[in-house]
Amino acid sequence: MNENNYPKLHNAMWPGVVGKGGDSEPVIPFDTMLDLTAAAEVDGVKFDGVDLALFEHIDVNLSDDEIKKLADKVGGYNLKIGSLVAPIWGGSAMGSKEERATFVEMVRKACHIGQKLTELGIRPSGVVRIDSSTSPTVWDADPTANSKLIAQTFREACDVAADYGEKLAAEGEICWGGMHSWKTMLETLELVDRPNMGFQADMAHTLLYTMGYNREQDRILPPDFDWSDRKALSEALRTLTNALRPWTIDFHVAQNDGTVFGSGSHDKTGRHCQALDPxxxxxxxxxxxxxxxxxxxxxxxxxxxxxxxGCMFPNSVMNTQQTWNDILATMIKVRQQHGWYE
Incomplete structure (x- = not known):
C-alpha cells in the first residue's frame, strides 16, 4: 500500500441535496450520507473527512452550541470537516445593492461557522465556496459591467472572510454567469484581486470548459471532437489547467461523460458520472x-x-454502499499517484 497520507480524502455531503426535492427524488438525510461515507473502506483505507453544504442539511444560522454539536457528530464518525458551501443564492452577486448585501452576509455566516469548526479542531483544512448566483444568459446582457459588479461583491465577501481567517473559492461551473467559461472565470478572479480569493476546480465541470458550453468562443476542443483522440484532450486539459491552476485552492475529483444534465431546480451543468462509468x-x-x-x-x-x-445520481445509486467504495478506491489511486507523506 502506498505510504502517501496527503491530500486527505473527503466525500461531499451535498450530493444528498443537489437536484433533489420538489418534483425530483427526496433529499438524502445528512446522517445517511455520513453513514455511507464512514462505512466505505478499501484495503483498510477510509475517507478522512467530509465537505459540507450550509443549506438543507445544515442551517447557516447555527448557534455556537449547535456548531459544537455538529463537530461532535461528524467527529463521532472519525471524520474531519473541510470546505463549506455558502448558501449565497438569496441574492445575485451582480444584483441590487440589497441582494449583494445578502450575498455578503451569507458568506459572513458561513465563515463564522468555518472559523468555529477550525477552533474546535475538527477542520484542519478547507475553504468557503461561492458562485455568482446568476445565469450566463443574464450576465450576457452586459458582460463588462456585470463582471465588474460580481468582482466588487466578491471583493466585499473576501474582506469579510479575511476577518475570520477564511479563503473563498469560486466554483468553476458552466451554469454560473461570469464563471461559465475558463476565460470569464479567469477574468473574474483577476478583477477580484484579493489574496484570499481562489478557484475551485471540479473535474466534471472543468471538462466542459474545454468544450465551450454556454460560451462557444472560449472552447478549446473543436466542435466535432473525437473523444478517442487522447492526445488532443490532454493538450486541451493542459491549456485549461495552466491558466487556472495557479488560482486553484480547492479541488474535486469527478468524472464526466461530456454531456450536461440538470434535475430538480438545478440548471444544466457538467454531468457527474459514477467513478467507474464506462x-x-x-x-x-x-x-x-x-x-x-x-x-x-x-x-x-x-x-x-x-x-x-458526484451530484444528481438517482437515490438508488446513492444509497448503495458499493458506489462509495468505488469512489474511495478511485480517490486512493489519485493520492497514490499525486500525493505526498507528512
Whole structure:
C-alpha cells in the first residue's frame, strides 16, 4: 500500500441535496450520507473527512452550541470537516445593492461557522465556496459591467472572510454567469484581486470548459471532437489547467461523460458520472494530475484535502454502499499517484 497520507480524502455531503426535492427524488438525510461515507473502506483505507453544504442539511444560522454539536457528530464518525458551501443564492452577486448585501452576509455566516469548526479542531483544512448566483444568459446582457459588479461583491465577501481567517473559492461551473467559461472565470478572479480569493476546480465541470458550453468562443476542443483522440484532450486539459491552476485552492475529483444534465431546480451543468462509468471521458487518476501538479510535473500541495463530487445520481445509486467504495478506491489511486507523506 502506498505510504502517501496527503491530500486527505473527503466525500461531499451535498450530493444528498443537489437536484433533489420538489418534483425530483427526496433529499438524502445528512446522517445517511455520513453513514455511507464512514462505512466505505478499501484495503483498510477510509475517507478522512467530509465537505459540507450550509443549506438543507445544515442551517447557516447555527448557534455556537449547535456548531459544537455538529463537530461532535461528524467527529463521532472519525471524520474531519473541510470546505463549506455558502448558501449565497438569496441574492445575485451582480444584483441590487440589497441582494449583494445578502450575498455578503451569507458568506459572513458561513465563515463564522468555518472559523468555529477550525477552533474546535475538527477542520484542519478547507475553504468557503461561492458562485455568482446568476445565469450566463443574464450576465450576457452586459458582460463588462456585470463582471465588474460580481468582482466588487466578491471583493466585499473576501474582506469579510479575511476577518475570520477564511479563503473563498469560486466554483468553476458552466451554469454560473461570469464563471461559465475558463476565460470569464479567469477574468473574474483577476478583477477580484484579493489574496484570499481562489478557484475551485471540479473535474466534471472543468471538462466542459474545454468544450465551450454556454460560451462557444472560449472552447478549446473543436466542435466535432473525437473523444478517442487522447492526445488532443490532454493538450486541451493542459491549456485549461495552466491558466487556472495557479488560482486553484480547492479541488474535486469527478468524472464526466461530456454531456450536461440538470434535475430538480438545478440548471444544466457538467454531468457527474459514477467513478467507474464506462462512458466517462476522463482518465480520472491521470487527469487529476493536471490540477495537482504544475506544468513541470511537480506537486503544488496547494490544498491539504481533495473531495469527491458526484451530484444528481438517482437515490438508488446513492444509497448503495458499493458506489462509495468505488469512489474511495478511485480517490486512493489519485493520492497514490499525486500525493505526498507528512
Amino acid at each position: 462512458n466517462g471521458k476522463l482518465d480520472v487518476v491521470h487527469d487529476a494530475g493536471y490540477w495537482l501538479r504544475d506544468e513541470n510535473g511537480q506537486l503544488t500541495k496547494a490544498f491539504k484535502h481533495i473531495c469527491w463530487d
